[in-house]
Amino acid sequence: LRDKYLARIAGAGDEAALEALRVEAVGKKGEISLKMRELGRMTPEERQVEGPRLNALKDEINSALAAKKEALADAALDERLRAEWLDVTLPARTRRQGSIHPISQVTEEVTAIFADMGFAVAEGPQIDTDWYNFDALNIPSHHPARAEMDTFYMHRAEGDNRAPHVLRTHTSPVQIRHMEKHGAPCRIIAPGRVYRADYDQTHTPMFHQVEGLAIDRDISMAHLKWVLEAFFSAFFEVDGLKIRFRASHFPFTEPSAEVDIQCSWEGGQLRIGEGDGWLEVLGSGMVHPKVLQAGGVDPSEWQGFAFGMGIDRIAMLKYGIPDLRAFFDSDLRWLRHYGFAA
Ligand code: PHE
Numbered sequence: 001l002r003d004k005y006l007a008r009i010a011g012a013g014d015e016a017a018l019e020a021l022r023v024e025a026v027g028k029k030g031e032i033s034l035k036m037r038e039l040g041r042m043t044p045e046e047r048q049v050e051g052p053r054l055n056a057l058k059d060e061i062n063s064a065l066a067a068k069k070e071a072l073a074d075a076a077l078d079e080r081l082r083a084e085w086l087d088v089t090l091p092a093r094t095r096r097q098g099s100i101h102p103i104s105q106v107t108e109e110v111t112a113i114f115a116d117m118g119f120a121v122a123e124g125p126q127i128d129t130d131w132y133n134f135d136a137l138n139i140p141s142h143h144p145a146r147a148e149m150d151t152f153y154m155h156r157a158e159g160d161n162r163a164p165h166v167l168r169t170h171t172s173p174v175q176i177r178h179m180e181k182h183g184a185p186c187r188i189i190a191p192g193r194v195y196r197a198d199y200d201q202t203h204t205p206m207f208h209q210v211e212g213l214a215i216d217r218d219i220s221m222a223h224l225k226w227v228l229e230a231f232f233s234a235f236f237e238v239d240g241l242k243i244r245f246r247a248s249h250f251p252f253t254e255p256s257a258e259v260d261i262q263c264s265w266e267g268g269q270l271r272i273g274e275g276d277g278w279l280e281v282l283g284s285g286m287v288h289p290k291v292l293q294a295g296g297v298d299p300s301e302w303q304g305f306a307f308g309m310g311i312d313r314i315a316m317l318k319y320g321i322p323d324l325r326a327f328f329d330s331d332l333r334w335l336r337h338y339g340f341a342a
Pocket of ligand 1: 169170171172250253283284285306307308309
């Protein structure tokens with residue numbers, strides 16, 4: 001009996017089999033329990049021999065069951081540890097993170113620098129009337145500047161006589177809208193998207209400009225020059241960067257100047273803010289009296305400067321990007337190459 005149960009306990013494969021064995025051997029109606037009940041029918045002499053033997057057997061079986069139960073639990077734990085192991089020394093799998101687009105980043109940089117000089121941010125619609133985009137800026141219907149701008153006109157159905165709308169070709173209409181609403185004095189920049197039908201390495205049909213407008217009683221070209229010098233020094237992180245005004249013409253400014261920044265080309269390497277080369281970066285001038293008038297500001301009392309600068313262009317210069325079109329290709333490899341995506 002003893003050997004039979006010990007052998008079967010040793011061979012039990014799981015806790016259920018072990019429990020069945022316990023019931024069979026030492027349960028209420030188990031083989032050993034029944035034998036113990038028979039003790040009552042024995043003579044006292046027989047009982048004295050058989051009693052202790054059976055009790056010892058029961059104890060031995062019980063402790064064998066307990067030992068086996070523990071062994072099975074240990075084995076189960078070992079198995080789980082083997083199956084669920086985790087190698088904490090493995091390098092983590094990298095996860096790609098979204099990041100800010102270079103144009104957005106440069107727009108923020110520009111905005112922050114002008115904010116330090118007291119310029120607020122103004123906005124206007126990207127679809128505007130041709131009055132705001134042209135007429136109010138002293139570009140009448142037959143002015144050659146209209147033809148030069150490669151304007152996208154919004155289609156109108158026949159018989160629809162509402163004012164013609166265009167995709168704004170520059171951020172200058174925001175000058176008019178801001179003056180109309182807030183009058184003078186003012187000091188704003190207006191960054192945003194503009195549109196022209198043009199496409200090559202340095203032109204895309206949508207691009208970005210930032211307009212500047214400062215109006216007060218005694219604003220002059222000298223203020224304009226200081227503001228732009230301070231801006232470009234900060235933006236290109238070069239102390240004392242030089243800029244140059246070149247006489248030019250825009251219908252909405254008088255006088256007008258194109259602005260160049262100092263640069264050098266050594267060994268095919270463009271460096272901003274050093275050397276004796278010049279790079280054109282923006283158009284500017286004193287706001288034309290007719291433009292002030294169109295914005296409801298009295299030119300006999302107020303005067304000011306305005307400028308318009310290509311955001312994409314200064315971004316290309318700052319980050320050494322040769323092809324404008326790449327900005328708008330949404331190619332993550334390109335963004336990563338220039339350090340703009342993780
Ligand atoms: N609007 C002009 C352009 O798009 C730039 C400009 C703005 C020039 C303000 C002078 C003053 O080219």
